[in-house]
Ligand SMILES: Nc1nc2c(ncn2[C@@H]2O[C@H](COP(=O)(O)OP(=O)(O)OP(=O)(O)O)[C@@H](O)[C@H]2O)c(=O)[nH]1
């Protein structure tokens with residue numbers, strides 16, 4: 001290995017960073033496992049990747065740095081960052097499934113990163129594999145492969161049957177060589193390492209995964225990322241071994257940070273200038289604090305209050321972004337607090353006063369905290385697969401609406417007003433939003449979100465089409481006759497049963 005590293009140094013060219021992207025389950029991690037002869041997939045919960053990982057591989061005397069990204073739709077930010085860090089993108093497309101939504105998203109990230117793309121048509125061993133069809137789909141999605149109007153190289157592979165792997169590696173090394181100008185570095189350049197993941201480990205503290213782009217990191221170095229500084233306590237290479245230094249091109253985990261740095265930030269050596277910046281600076285701002293403060297506008301929706309604790313900043317960010325996308329007409333989530341690391345007693349107390357649910361994602365809930373939650377009647381939901389968490393919250397949001405609706409006896413809004421020709425009585429066409437209306441119900445008429453009714457009256461009769469009914473339900477468009485009649489009634493007024 002030392003000899004390989006010598007060669008790299010002589011040419012002052014750093015190893016290429018190759019980001020693997022594609023749709024969920026198309027075989028990205030399996031492909032990396034096959035190349036590394038490792039078995040990461042076997043250790044993943046729910047069989048999906050939920051973190052970005054970086055790994056070094058030495059093949060044919062060349063060091064390559066791979067970044068594996070998750071394919072599930074929730075992890076857009078991780079894919080975007082993986083794309084930004086990349087020198088080359090491998091677009092993995094399952095040959096039996098073709099171009100799917102996150103394939104298209106990956107194409108967008110790769111294109112915006114303006115880096116060469118190599119297509120790996122995976123699962124070529126399956127009977128349903130149809131490379132020609134997929135190439136055509138790729139062309140339609142703007143990836144013009146060889147033979148389809150472009151020069152993007154496609155390699156047919158099978159991660160599980162280990163077909164085409166050497167060929168893929170050869171294409172990657174050739175692509176790196178052809179783009180060597182992007183990889184030239186000043187051998188004396190200072191440290192620059194990109195943070196790709198940061199998490200709290202309940203035993204070891206904060207672990208920061210980074211890829212060294214220039215320079216090196218040694219044990220006991222003083223380093224800084226954003227406003228988080230630390231003295232390096234331990235370095236772990238991508239095979240999980242403790243090492244004393246990491247050099248250009250290495251994927252490494254760093255222990256020693258006392259506050260969580262932001263993903264995407266650059267780690268540099270701490271010097272006198274950055275040291276005084278930290279001393280002058282305020283507290284470290286996490287991305288979460290940005291997210292919650294932006295979400296504090298008041299609106300009329302029912303709120304499901306949430307406190308989220310996740311294992312890494314990356315998963316936290318993905319959960320928050322996905323939860324904020326769940327839109328219901330009448331209800332939404334309000335994230336009161338989000339952070340990484342174990343659920344704390346203070347979280348339970350906050351949840352208790354704010355009637356929030358706590359979501360614990362891939363972390364421990366200490367038993368003392370569980371006890372406190374029980375005594376405070378706080379719900380703590382533990383999850384380790386993102387889409388299951390999202391499904392549960394969607395269900396809970398529907399529940400919020402139902403519970404609120406159950407409290408309403410009957411509510412509707414005015415969609416039409418007309419008078420009956422013979423009797424001259426006014427009919428109020430009302431769409432019932434919640435509950436029901438019965439004859440003789442006492443009602444109030446409300447306008448423009450005011451809390452006090454403008455008028456109070458009673459239901460004289462209810463009409464569904466030509467038919468007179470005793471009761472009308474949610475979803476019905478009912479004609480209501482009031483006694484006494486209210487002449488001033490207007491379209492969009494709300495009618496509520498008391
Ligand atoms: N037959 C066949 N199955 C494959 C191949 N590659 C991967 N698989 C299977 O496809 C499934 C998904 O593989 P993963 O490697 O987890 O896919 P991924 O793209 O990393 O998934 P995410 O990280 O969740 O987006 C697993 O069951 C693999 O065993 C292949 O070449 N042939």
Ligand SMILES: [Mg+2]
Nearest residue numbers: 028029048049
């Ligand atoms: Mg994966």
